[in-house]
Amino acid sequence: MTQTTTDRPSGRAGGAVVPVLAFAGIVVAVMQTLLVPVIKDLPLLLDTSPADATWVLTSTLLSGAVATPIMGRLGDLYGKRRMLVASLAVMVVGALVSAFTSDLLLMIAGRTLQGFAMGAIPLGIGLMRDMLPHERLGSAMALMSSSIGVGGGLALPAAALVAQHSDWHALYFGAAGLGVLAIALTLAVVPESPVRAKGTFDLPGALGLSAGLVLFLLPVSKGGDWGWASGTTLGLFGAAAVVLLLWGLMELRVPAPLVDLRTTARREVLLTNLASIMVGVSFFVVSLVLPQLLQLPAGHGLGRSMVVAGLCVAPLGLTMMFTAPVYARLSARYGPKTTLILGLVIIAIGYGGGLGLMDAAWQTVVTSVVIGAGIGLAYSSLPALIIGAVPASETGAANGLNTLMRSIGTSVSSAVIGMVLAHTADTVGGVEIPTLHGFRISFLIATAAVAVGLVLALFLPGRRPSEQHPRLRASSEEDANLEHAEAALRGFRGRVLDAAGAPVARAEVTLTDRHGRRAGATVSADDGTYALAVPARGPYVLAARAAGHAPLASPARHEGDGRPVDLDLSLPGETVST
Template structure:
């Protein structure tokens, strides 16, 4: 079945696409923080040990980490909109499974299925990149990237309200409803991207990544129960290392890898991805610690004795502040660049956690901590896609952003596992119930502060983004434009204009770069003035294929020497095609 209406998405559709895709990102975030309001009660609700109960959260984050590259690759092959809907559908099934059980293993299965929705983030960014005009892409990507924090913060008071006044299983019915709503909106508003990658799906790579991450996170959560020096714990860590190394070697050899690890060879990409892990760690710590501190009874001597709903409302500013930092990010980034914005975000996060160590004595103090952390995390999250897009050729932005989202997911997964382990091991047993201690909360904040310090160091060593800008002769109106110009025009490749038979520029024409093996090596959509730019991965012979609604297709042979320059090549489309 062909989607004739998707080759030329109009501007009205483009304008509606952004909020719908951002809503899908918010729904994803809800899955991650859905059970945070009841986390202290999970061992009793599921009749299991605290270290086992943490897997109800960790399993969602882990499957999200694995689903990110899987759904991204499937989206490139079979359609991003189609895979976005599939991700949300799997999430709805998982929510219904969890809604109908109180058994630990069945609950973990349901939560694992819910984690597959994480693929919506890179799929949404990919759809935006394929359809939106360049001047809107930077801010749209920042909004999509920040939606996970926005949704996470807003979900806390809503989930707390539901859990406090109804059976906690109602949380999952609500999540399923949000998933269905997101599917309906996507079907109604979001057109399918016409762009497709060549190749096949890397099943062995998906299995290898899943196995390696499980072998890494399982001993982190169970190490204290098994013994950190036990054969089981050390054996799993060793097995994880072996599996991930073998997986990496395999991914470098396979023609169509699940994760294009070669993109990490660039210093900019490597440092940005390592910083992303640290941002992921810092984001989840506050979501795990503050709700528990707020809900603990005052009789403990340090608990703040607040209801589930009040606790959710105190942490909600985390997400709200992230939402309001999106326009602030756009202005800061336009003036100083995404590297500086990331450093500022990291500094604010460090201040939030450092100050938070001494602000645990009243509910209003947790609100202050939430606001500061939300501002920092919002700036940091918004900077990451711009840094990635600016560091790689246009033909690699999909794979690079997918890998970046994977790094953030690994950060949140490790954070969930480590902080869950810390709180479980420092808890006091009171009447058979494990009560988290202030010592555990302090250690958790110190871990987050350490992660941010490492992330800040990595961000400082990022190369200056403005280095290639002197080569451009094109006017750029903002930093987001500059980043995209670099990725698409300043690196080696082809550029020019798409024209009709009479020499008039053709806007929104799809230009596809095909290598000598017949595989897609890059793609672009022409601007209002007909201009296009597409980067080449290496020197050699290529075919530039162009098509647009109302015009015949064109295939033009071209050769690139591999030099760091753009080859000028105008593409003239034949006259109108015969309409059906």
């Protein structure tokens, strides 16, 4: 079975595609951030207990974690633009539900629907990967990946201003309006991707993953309220381990899994996902600590207003946005692994310096700028590393899983930092108030997470930019030769010939696995030689086509032993041109 879709850009992507997709990502971030200014007031606003009020935030986290990999896979199967619009539409419905109610249960239901918008990030990255030429792809993916931070940074002061001077329900009306605008722009500007994965949607896999994620993230989010050693918390963690283990065994047996665990277990993908968790931890710590530090009264904080606090933290997101073009240049020269390492080092410097910069508002701005620059570089590197390691038909699901890893990092960060601040708080008038000591411990925890991420990044396979995925590297002849030499050592190699046995230059050669998924692509050299690496042992189909020749598809098998398989591809006679 051969893959009928293409690994090349559709050619229909206009100049407005990247800004529109980035705007969709920013809308998702606004949805996530709009309640931050009123978190402490939610029990009063909803007439409920503090423990019950936290479900308004937890529900969004859980639905977002579940929806992200599922929407990514649905996008691979049925169209990424279609699923992007669906994600945003569900968010708009959820925002309107929340806008018209102050009832706790309805608010939780609305926020649950809003969490589905999280799938927009990997879907947007997948659309860019399918449509954009390589010279635009790096900076575009960097901007899309950083849009969560950009939107969060811009939304904080805006949401604080609205919450301080208007009815807080206006926040939801604003989010719904932005969602409708994002849908309209997407339909008007963004073409549908022609790339499709083979197979059907893995419903049992989706249900199993959803159950496992809920069982894991629920005690992570609520463990501080329930008690980390309570029977409920430990029981849910144990159930999560069992469900996810059974889900993994099932996914290894189905022909078209929701998540291809064999691909996910590859060194580059696995280490990138683990590093993503650490980056997620580091991003959320600064987002959680600095607003509280700025707003708490003198003696515990800097005594600034809600709006001033939002403005001081806004540079965190703005710096992430401005690092996107910087990332593109650095990655083109040194590769995404290097930019990830550089980003993590800058984050560590920001947190290390931030330990001594908690005495004035301007100092928090410096901390925001430095950490934002590091997170921008790190976040921008992650999709490039994932896309460079998976087939084209799996980019939506793979980036969805990567986005999920970041969400798990923020969830774990929220639980751990919440516990630290609670245990180091002072009790004033019966109210627990975080202390500078707790904030500094939180920064140390973030620094430790960055250090773990740095170690993981150092063990990523070292690749020159010329060895990246074909859609992420330059197309110079020197780079192509380096790729051929590397691939020839661990895959198929040979020559593309015409009917008379003469070499065919610039022929497109593609590799398809037994599931019909594209596993690699290259172009033959001037002497007709080609080389393609294989991701694993098994049967493949090598297809070749060139102008003036009929296409050829040749079955082949590789044992995955690191030795090359020599296979010449003889194209049929010339086609008749009209």
